[in-house]
Amino acid sequence: MNSLETETSPSFWVTYPDIEAAAAILQGQVNQTPVLTSRTVNERTGSQVFFKCENFQRTGSFKFRGAYNALAQLADEQRQRGVLAYSSGNHAQAIALAGRLLNIPTTIIMPDDAPMVKQAATRGYGATVVLYDRSQTNREALCQQMAQEEGYTVVPPYNHPHVIAGQGTTAKELIEAVGELDQLLVCCGGGGLLSGCAIVAQALAPSCRVVGVEPEQADDAARSFHSKTLQTVHNPDTIADGARTPSLGSLTFPLVLNHVHDFVTVSDAALLRTMYFLWERLKLVVEPTGALAATALLEKAVATPGDRIGVIISGGNVDLQNLGELFAPLS
Numbered sequence: 001m002n003s004l005e006t007e008t009s010p011s012f013w014v015t016y017p018d019i020e021a022a023a024a025i026l027q028g029q030v031n032q033t034p035v036l037t038s039r040t041v042n043e044r045t046g047s048q049v050f051f052k053c054e055n056f057q058r059t060g061s062f063k064f065r066g067a068y069n070a071l072a073q074l075a076d077e078q079r080q081r082g083v084l085a086y087s088s089g090n091h092a093q094a095i096a097l098a099g100r101l102l103n104i105p106t107t108i109i110m111p112d113d114a115p116m117v118k119q120a121a122t123r124g125y126g127a128t129v130v131l132y133d134r135s136q137t138n139r140e141a142l143c144q145q146m147a148q149e150e151g152y153t154v155v156p157p158y159n160h161p162h163v164i165a166g167q168g169t170t171a172k173e174l175i176e177a178v179g180e181l182d183q184l185l186v187c188c189g190g191g192g193l194l195s196g197c198a199i200v201a202q203a204l205a206p207s208c209r210v211v212g213v214e215p216e217q218a219d220d221a222a223r224s225f226h227s228k229t230l231q232t233v234h235n236p237d238t239i240a241d242g243a244r245t246p247s248l249g250s251l252t253f254p255l256v257l258n259h260v261h262d263f264v265t266v267s268d269a270a271l272l273r274t275m276y277f278l279w280e281r282l283k284l285v286v287e288p289t290g291a292l293a294a295t296a297l298l299e300k301a302v303a304t305p306g307d308r309i310g311v312i313i314s315g316g317n318v319d320l321q322n323l324g325e326l327f328a329p330l331s
Contacts, residue, residue, distance in 0.1 A: 013251060014161045016203035019168040019196060022069045026169055029068055029101070031057050033170075035177050038282055045297060046305040050181070052174040055286055055316025059093040059121070061242075062170050062193055062314050063157070067094035069166030070155045071102050079104045084152035086110070086139040088241045089118025090315050091157035096125035107152065109143055115241065117319040134235055158192030159249025168196025172204070174310050180205040182307035187292035187314050188212040188221045188263075190245040191252030197312065198259035208310075211302055212256065212263045213292040215240045215271070220247050222263040225256060239268050239326070242289030242315065264301040271295050272330055278313075290315040 036051045054062040071083060082105035085095040092108040099106035106127040110119060111134040123129055132142055147154050155163065170193065175181060184201050188194045191212075198210040214222050218236035224247070232247040248256060271288050274295040278284040286294070293311045296302055318326075 014164045014168075014196070014199060014255060016199055018161065018165040019172060019200055022065070022162070022165040023169045023172055025069050025072050026065060026166065030065055030169070032173055033057050035174060036282065036284070040281055041298070045300075045309070047307045047309050049297065049309045049311060050174065050178045051282070051284075051294070051311050051313050052170060053284065053313045054170060055284060055290055055313050057315075059090065059097050059125070060315055060317040061090040061094070061290070062167055062312070063090040063094035064097060065169050066158075066160070066163035066166035066192060066196075067091065067155065068098040068101070070160055070162035071095070071098045071104055073162055074104065074153060078153040081151045081153060082106065083155050084109070084143060084147050084150070085155050085157065086143045087157050088114045088244060089122070090242055090317060092122040092127065092129075093118060093125060093317070095155060096122045096127035100126045107146070107150075109139055109146070111139070115317070115319040116321070118317055121317070156249070158190030158245070159251050160192075161251065164192050164196045164251060164255070166196070167193040168200045170312060171197035171200040171310070174312075175200065175204045178308075178310070180308070181208045181310045183209045183211060183302065183304065184310040184312075185211050185213055185293035185296050185302065186312045187243065187289055188214050188256075189243040189289065191221060191248045191256050193312065193314060194260060195252045195255035199255065202259055209261045210259065211296065212260050213296040213301070214263065214265050215243050215292065216265045216267050218243045218245075219265045220245075221256065222265050224248055224253060225260065225263040228257065238288075239271060240289040240292060242287070243292065262302075264296050266292060266295040266299055266301055269329065270299045272327060274298050276327060276330055284313065285316045285318060286313055287315050287318045
């Protein structure tokens with residue numbers, strides 16, 4: 001682990017007590033998702049593996065945790081003006097549902113190539129959807145412009161302390177359910193889930209090694225971690241749409257440096273093999289980003305023999321109409 005903290009470091013902006021507070025807010029609002037095990041996986045890896053299945057979370061991913069925690073803490077004036085968010089899909093759905101439950105108007109900026117299942121669900125939860133061309137438009141700049149014009153409160157998908165704290169409750173539930181772990185494998189897009197889970201692991205299982213997992217073609221966080229300098233990527237070509245974020249955030253980058261132990265990357269081909277395996281053998285519908293951590297395990301990107309390993313399955317929002325095209329490379 002890297003020791004880069006100072007008293008003014010942003011890593012102090014999210015701590016384990018913040019995640020405990022988030023867990024209290026989320027009580028009765030989130031699903032306490034199941035932890036699944038598999039003899040086949042244990043035999044294949046030589047380890048004891050625990051899959052934390054956030055594909056069974058409300059809106060189909062872990063994102064609802066952070067979204068609800070953030071919206072629940074807004075002031076009355078902010079609630080009345082409404083919330084604006086940008087997302088390729090899962091944060092969008094999470095903000096939309098949290099807004100509906102809390103009676104807060106929501107507007108979501110989404111890329112026009114976001115999976116149709118995610119666009120439809122976001123609208124179905126009551127949000128107004130604004131589409132943009134990701135090759136022509138900077139979503140953060142568009143978001144800032146709309147927020148200034150309309151007075152919205154912006155809730156970003158990962159670089160927000162209440163979002164990070166909410167996402168961290170995923171690991172809190174897992175470790176409280178199964179006990180201390182030797183390793184915890186977590187996917188990484190912008191780093192909200194990874195940094196929140198790493199904070200929890202340090203608090204509840206201090207000897208646990210936390211490993212972030214990214215797609216090979218969207219490896220900005222891995223490069224940032226290893227170089228200790230923030231790296232970026234532009235519109236990466238990967239099937240893991242939730243990991244197409246341009247970089248870690250000003251909050252998540254220092255948290256990752258201070259609480260994560262290692263980073264690995266996996267190929268899109270490996271992601272597809274893992275998705276197929278999880279669907280076929282464990283009967284788990286998992287989206288590409290949601291399969292990142294499991295892929296690192298099953299493709300032996302991390303050494304695991306004899307370990308107790310937690311694996312976060314982050315989401316399961318797959319456009320079923322595109323399944324044939326998605327799995328075509330395996331045929």
